[in-house]
Amino acid sequence: MKLNINGKAVEVNADPDMPLLWALRDILGLTGTKFGCGAGFCGACTVQLDGEPVRGCQTPVSAVGTAKITTIEGLSASAWGRKLQDAWVALDVPQCGYCQAGQLLAAEALLRSTPKPTDADIDAAMSGNLCRCATYTRIRAAIKQAAAA
Amino acid sequence: MTIELSRRSFLFASAAIGGGLYLGLSPQPVGAAEAGQLNAWVVIPPTGRIRIMASNPEVGQGIRTSLPMVIAEELDADWAAVEIVPTMADAKLYGRQVAGGSQAMPTHYENMRRVGAAARAMILQAAATAWGVPLAELQTDKGQVIHGQRRAPYGQFAAAASALPAPDAAKVAVKDPKNFRLIGSFQPGVNNRAIVSGKQDYGIDAVLPGMLHAAFHKSGVQRAAVKSANIDAIKAMPGVRDAFIVPASPEYEGLLGGVAILADTTWHASRARSALKVEWEESPAAFQSSAAWAKMAAEAKAKPPALPIHSTGDVTTAMAGAAKRISATYEYPFIPHLPLEPINCTARVTGDRVEIWAPTQNPEPGRQAVAKTLGVPLENISIHMMRVGGGFGRRLQNDYMVEAAMIARMAGRPVKLTWTREDDVTQDFLRPGGWHHLEAGLDTAGRVVAWDNHFISYGRDGKFARAAGIAPNDFPAGMVDHFRLGATILPLIHTTGFLRAPGNNAFGFVTQGFIDELAHAAGADPLQFRRDFLGPARIIGDPNSRASYNTGRMRAVLDKAAAMAGWGRKLPARSGLGIGFHFSHLGYFANVIEASVSKDGAVTVKKIWVAGDVGRQIVNPVGAINQVQGSVLDALNACRNHAVTFADGAIEQRNFGDLPLLRMDEAPPIEVSFLTPDYPVTGLGEPAYPAVAPALANAIFQATGKRLRTLPFDFSVLKA
Numbered sequence: 001m002k003l004n005i006n007g008k009a010v011e012v013n014a015d016p017d018m019p020l021l022w023a024l025r026d027i028l029g030l031t032g033t034k035f036g037c038g039a040g041f042c043g044a045c046t047v048q049l050d051g052e053p054v055r056g057c058q059t060p061v062s063a064v065g066t067a068k069i070t071t072i073e074g075l076s077a078s079a080w081g082r083k084l085q086d087a088w089v090a091l092d093v094p095q096c097g098y099c100q101a102g103q104l105l106a107a108e109a110l111l112r113s114t115p116k117p118t119d120a121d122i123d124a125a126m127s128g129n130l131c132r133c134a135t136y137t138r139i140r141a142a143i144k145q146a147a148a149a
Numbered sequence: 150m151t152i153e154l155s156r157r158s159f160l161f162a163s164a165a166i167g168g169g170l171y172l173g174l175s176p177q178p179v180g181a182a183e184a185g186q187l188n189a190w191v192v193i194p195p196t197g198r199i200r201i202m203a204s205n206p207e208v209g210q211g212i213r214t215s216l217p218m219v220i221a222e223e224l225d226a227d228w229a230a231v232e233i234v235p236t237m238a239d240a241k242l243y244g245r246q247v248a249g250g251s252q253a254m255p256t257h258y259e260n261m262r263r264v265g266a267a268a269r270a271m272i273l274q275a276a277a278t279a280w281g282v283p284l285a286e287l288q289t290d291k292g293q294v295i296h297g298q299r300r301a302p303y304g305q306f307a308a309a310a311s312a313l314p315a316p317d318a319a320k321v322a323v324k325d326p327k328n329f330r331l332i333g334s335f336q337p338g339v340n341n342r343a344i345v346s347g348k349q350d351y352g353i354d355a356v357l358p359g360m361l362h363a364a365f366h367k368s369g370v371q372r373a374a375v376k377s378a379n380i381d382a383i384k385a386m387p388g389v390r391d392a393f394i395v396p397a398s399p400e401y402e403g404l405l406g407g408v409a410i411l412a413d414t415t416w417h418a419s420r421a422r423s424a425l426k427v428e429w430e431e432s433p434a435a436f437q438s439s440a441a442w443a444k445m446a447a448e449a450k451a452k453p454p455a456l457p458i459h460s461t462g463d464v465t466t467a468m469a470g471a472a473k474r475i476s477a478t479y480e481y482p483f484i485p486h487l488p489l490e491p492i493n494c495t496a497r498v499t500g501d502r503v504e505i506w507a508p509t510q511n512p513e514p515g516r517q518a519v520a521k522t523l524g525v526p527l528e529n530i531s532i533h534m535m536r537v538g539g540g541f542g543r544r545l546q547n548d549y550m551v552e553a554a555m556i557a558r559m560a561g562r563p564v565k566l567t568w569t570r571e572d573d574v575t576q577d578f579l580r581p582g583g584w585h586h587l588e589a590g591l592d593t594a595g596r597v598v599a600w601d602n603h604f605i606s607y608g609r610d611g612k613f614a615r616a617a618g619i620a621p622n623d624f625p626a627g628m629v630d631h632f633r634l635g636a637t638i639l640p641l642i643h644t645t646g647f648l649r650a651p652g653n654n655a656f657g658f659v660t661q662g663f664i665d666e667l668a669h670a671a672g673a674d675p676l677q678f679r680r681d682f683l684g685p686a687r688i689i690g691d692p693n694s695r696a697s698y699n700t701g702r703m704r705a706v707l708d709k710a711a712a713m714a715g716w717g718r719k720l721p722a723r724s725g726l727g728i729g730f731h732f733s734h735l736g737y738f739a740n741v742i743e744a745s746v747s748k749d750g751a752v753t754v755k756k757i758w759v760a761g762d763v764g765r766q767i768v769n770p771v772g773a774i775n776q777v778q779g780s781v782l783d784a785l786n787a788c789r790n791h792a793v794t795f796a797d798g799a800i801e802q803r804n805f806g807d808l809p810l811l812r813m814d815e816a817p818p819i820e821v822s823f824l825t826p827d828y829p830v831t832g833l834g835e836p837a838y839p840a841v842a843p844a845l846a847n848a849i850f851q852a853t854g855k856r857l858r859t860l861p862f863d864f865s866v867l868k869a
Contacts, residue, residue, distance in 0.1 A: 015387070018414070025415070027414065031353075035415070039570065041806055042805055044489060072345075072346065089345060092337040094344045094345075095210070097209065097536075099489055100344055104345060131489075132488060132489040132810060133209050133779045133783075135779065137819060
């Protein structure tokens with residue numbers, strides 16, 4: 001089947017039931033998308049479909065259709081994405097960093113729809129993404145810094 | 150010394166002096182491994198970027214940034230222009246490569262200063278010769294040698310420098326700390342850009358040519374061997390290349406038996422696993438049950454401790470003569486580590502050589518376990534220390550390294566083993582649970598004259614399980630004239646292990662909660678009571694032991710946290726300030742929590758103020774604050790949601806649905822301040838954790854008058 005990933009058409013030979021997470025990681029070698037729980041709790045596998053954050057582990061490849069997939073490897077194609085990446089680096093958001101791909105894709109979707117988010121907006125948009133190291137206060141600050149950039 | 154080693158100039162640690170380590174530099178042999186290699190950590194090529202080795206495992210504590218910063222400071226390199234290169238596991242060359250015990254900084258800080266200073270001294274020596282000027286007239290700045298108006302990059306002298314004998318690191322001059330420019334400055338993690346671009350490889354991202362993806366199915370009741378399994382049916386499933394039974398190693402904590410399934414992708418292996426049917430042999434762990442343990446603990450309470458641990462004075466007489474006696478039972482459960490990167494390891498076995506790509510906090514015990522289990526020589530095992538997606542102590546154990554190596558050998562193919570989250574939860578090396586039956590006696594002035602603790606935890610054969618024990622000198626031993634500590638050990642087979650601030654993560658809750666009760670019983674302010682309890686500044690315990698602490702340093706952080714929070718200020722109804730302190734891992738921490746409790750019992754943590762003292766120098770303030778904030782929020786996980794329970798021998802929880810982690814909307818602001826008295830530099834991964842849970846319990850008590858003594862907290866009792 002054909003997928004559109006980070007602006008490129010990609011041919012993928014995957015079982016239709018295979019979750020997008022595993023097609024990305026184990027077939028296409030796009031390992032920036034992370035496996036965390038396999039059950040939709042943690043958000044480490046967050047990617048965007050047509051700009052909306054979804055759980056890669058809960059999305060069969062057959063359900064993607066013609067939707068445009070954005071992964072962490074394609075985040076810098078977005079102006080918001082670049083601002084967020086810069087803020088994440090400058091404020092030293094990551095500890096282990098494993099969740100941050102998912103956090104950034106959720107944050108980019110937030111800023112695209114809500115360029116000046118309140119704390120409540122950030123809570124609502126980001127509470128699906130776990131950070132085991134608990135870098136939440138920095139994620140919040142970095143979203144605000146990117147919004148102001 | 151091997152040929153490989155002798156080709157390089159290297160530093161090694163030997164006898165300790167003055168709290169640090171004496172460092173020797175080997176004489177520079179003829180023909181260095183690479184032109185410009187000045188020692189094991191510093192390579193200065195003729196042109197291009199200076200390379201600094203990051204030799205400790207990175208689990209998110211920032212050590213691949215902070216230790217190279219220390220080297221770069223003394224080397225006087227341009228931090229913006231250096232390249233940080235992670236090393237292999239090689240304890241002979243690099244010394245202790247462990248992310249654990251908050252020990253990397255205390256172990257390596259002074260050493261790494263001398264590593265950098267020694268390399269700089271060699272460059273200066275070579276430059277003095279090349280320019281024909283006195284050594285004393287040379288200066289350095291940002292990777293350049295300076296003589297008057299003349300400047301040249303280090304690289305110009307590096308080849309000559311690498312042929313010089315290395316200086317005696319014990320005598321090499323280091324900077325006066327007041328001249329530090331890099332140490333103490335805000336430096337984002339060196340891998341941040343790769344992380345935010347999806348380019349950072351973690352253990353789970355390792356890929357080898359011809360590699361298969363493995364799932365490994367074990368019994369939830371540990372140490373149950375496979376009796377039979379539908380291997381042929383599994384082998385016939387789509388995408389599956391192989392499946393086989395892995396026999397167990399007989400020794401405790403040896404390889405657990407199970408069924409390995411090897412497939413084209415992780416998902417194919419996982420899907421086939423869901424069709425797996427296994428009959429297990431009976432396990433010696435089948436008796437394990439939380440309900441049964443609770444009963445055993447209650448029975449143990451009625452008897453004297455089976456294992457006396459420590460006694461000073463005469464507790465019985467002092468208690469009898471006390472003006473007031475207070476008793477309470479504190480309790481906490483098994484808790485899991487839950488590193489976000491699931492347990493994984495990639496291995497390739499070629500004959501008797503083993504290559505490992507592992508997210509590990511502690512590679513050397515893994516090397517030994519692989520050597521023993523596979524029967525291969527230690528030196529034939531190479532370990533790539535991959536960036537770790539969270540450790541929290543789980544990856545101090547290397548069980549997965551042995552599994553991957555064994556499965557790869559049996560498969561005859563390189564293998565990436567990936568555990569599911571369910572595997573992670575049900576096969577964790579848990580933080581052991583425990584009970585503390587406490588009694589204290591106060592005199593008429595409200596001073597603590599007697600302290601008695603019957604501690605109940607888990608183990609085997611009369612010995613505590615890993616991370617279940619308590620030390621005889623644990624706080625408040627040495628602080629109370631009449632002190633007694635004894636234990637009873639309940640039987641446990643399931644694996645236990647170190648979790649962030651092991652022991653302390655529970656004992657801090659117990660002691661600081663109980664001390665709060667004593668303060669209220671004495672009619673004293675909880676802060677003032679603690680100040681009085683700590684008493685005058687002095688060292689408690691053997692000054693040469695890691696367990697000894699300075700009550701003056703403790704009081705200073707206590708007072709600082711109280712001042713930051715505005716201790717004593719008036720709060721709205723059903724709101725409270727709670728305070729706690731704890732010493733662990735050489736660090737002094739105190740914190741105040743402001744919490745409010747709604748009528749329906751919902752607890753909101755409004756803010757947390759933390760004061761810490763980890764010695765005279767914070768190497769990287771931004772990383773340090775990150776560690777403290779993370780530790781504090783991690784401790785809130787244990788307050789709110791985390792408990793692992795057993796039934797029929799196995800863990801009952803499965804995934805984050807059963808063990809929720811704190812989320813963005815639940816994370817309070819945390820203000821962190823460091824005191825920097827003139828003591829050696831120590832570590833930060835752990836000591837901010839233990840004082841959090843008691844401070845929350847104490848705040849809730851102030852808000853509601855209800856005392857919470859059991860983790861995780863049952864907030865339903867707080868309804869108005």
